[in-house]
Amino acid sequence: MEDLSGEIARPPRPLTVSELVGGVRELLEEELGRVQVVGEVSNLFRAASGHSYFTLKDDRAQIKAALFRGSAARIPFDLEEGLEFVVHGEVTLYVQRGDLQIIVRRLEPVGQGALQLAFEQMRERLAAEGLFDATRKRGIPAFPRRVGVVTSPAGAAVRDVVRVSGDRFPATPLLVSPTRVQGDGAEDEIARALARLERIDDIDVILLVRGGGSLEDLWAFNTERVARAIHACPIPVVSGVGHETDVTIADLVADARAATPSAAAMLALPDGDAWRDQVEGLAGRLRRGLAGGLERGRQRLATARARLHAHAPAARLAVDRSRFDAAERALRRLAAAALADRSGRSVQLHARLARAAAGVVPPRRSRRDQLDDRLRRAGPLAVWLRRQRLSEAVARLDALSPLGVLSRGYAIARGPDGRVLHRAQELAPGDSVRVRLSEGEFEAEVTGTVPAPTGGPDRSRR
Secondary structure, eight states: OBOTTSOBOOOOOOOOHHHHHHHHHHHHHHHHOEEEEEEEEEEEEEOTTSOEEEEEEOSSOEEEEEEOHHHHHTOSSOOOTTOEEEEEEEEEEETTTTEEEEEEEEEEESSSOHHHHHHHHHHHHHHHHTTTOGGGOOOOOSSOSEEEEEEOTTSHHHHHHHHHHHHHOTTSOEEEEEOOOSSTTHHHHHHHHHHHHHTOTTEEEEEEEEOOOOTTTTGGGGSHHHHHHHHHOSSOEEEEESSTTOOOHHHHHSSEEOSSHHHHHHHHSOOHHHHHHHHHHHHHHHHHHHHHHHHHHHHHHHHHHHHHHHHSHHHHHHHHHHHHHHHHHHHHHHHHHHHHHHHHHHHHHHHHHHHHHTTSSOOOHHHHHHHHHHHHHHHHHHHHHHHHHHHHHHHHHHHHOHHHHHHTTOOEEEOTTSOBOOOGGGOOTTOEEEEEOSSOEEEEEOOOOOOOOTTSOOOTTO
16 A cells, blocks of 8 residues: 555554553543442442442443442441442543443432431441340439549530539539540540540449530441440440430430430439428428327327226226225115114104103004014114125125235236236246236246146136
């Protein structure tokens, strides 16, 4: 072949495969540069080296993608198949296989933020492990010896905790374990601050607090490092992160969650005023109960004394003596009346005799004699009858009187508790016995007991 100059043109040199693929890669990288591609993740593979490989596809095409370990470390969430992302990276050609692929530098979830996705993934994974279970959460002590506080010493949260502590229960000391609460590496500092408090014996509860902020500001409390540090802490942890609407992974793992740092301090510290009112109320109830109990005791004692006095042998003897005296007086009155009646009739007879002698009434000697005989017979008989009744009353009185029984050689024995004894089995060697005789009492110590003879009367129920 000749050109216009008359020289013969040489045919072009054939390219090697490496040259061709390398040229295409350079052309792609120079012409396209960094691109943004929307697609769904599929065929995800995580290598032991930390690199991830997957296919990014839509409904009509697909392209391979590679996420290397360095870029993956900067992504807060985990790749999952089926999720749709906006991929930021460079289009290149994998020379060894001639595959077209994207080197991924950054990913953004479609429809939600990266941090929100990471939060949801973290919550699902830790919930499946049981870190949020209510059964593992411990109670907050009512009166902690000392309260640990994990927060920034320069933040507003620590001032809120100190203020609430002074208002509610200033006697409880606070110990601040300082840490950063946001920024790169803050999660490691928070975990170390918790570990420092775990080594102190008198820390009974820990407050993990910080003020409000964006999801990015609070992200240290959404990390797995902090979640597992709270879960492993042997001391109950109260979380008060952000505002009322903020919910972090730390809140879900903690033993108790408060809406704000101030609320966390109120939850961990007792209310001194409320406890003081309760103690005063209980003291009042105790005083009233003691006063009422003493008064009821006095009344029961007075009633028991009255009953004891009424049933005591001396009291019963006094009653019997009173009855005897009354019967004696009645008998004397009857005897006096009988004698007076006899004397009156005698006077009347003598008067009638006198009148008869004077001629006023004719004398009736037989009637007078009869009356004299009746009077002589009636007087001694009445006296004898009254004396018989008196003797019978005295005999009944003696039969009923305990002193009468005692005078016949019997005794009344009372055990250590003051009860009257009926059986020897009620005593044991060494017991003290008080014995009442007809005259006086004495105390004795039991050295042994003899059972009742068989076949004898059973007095166990007397």
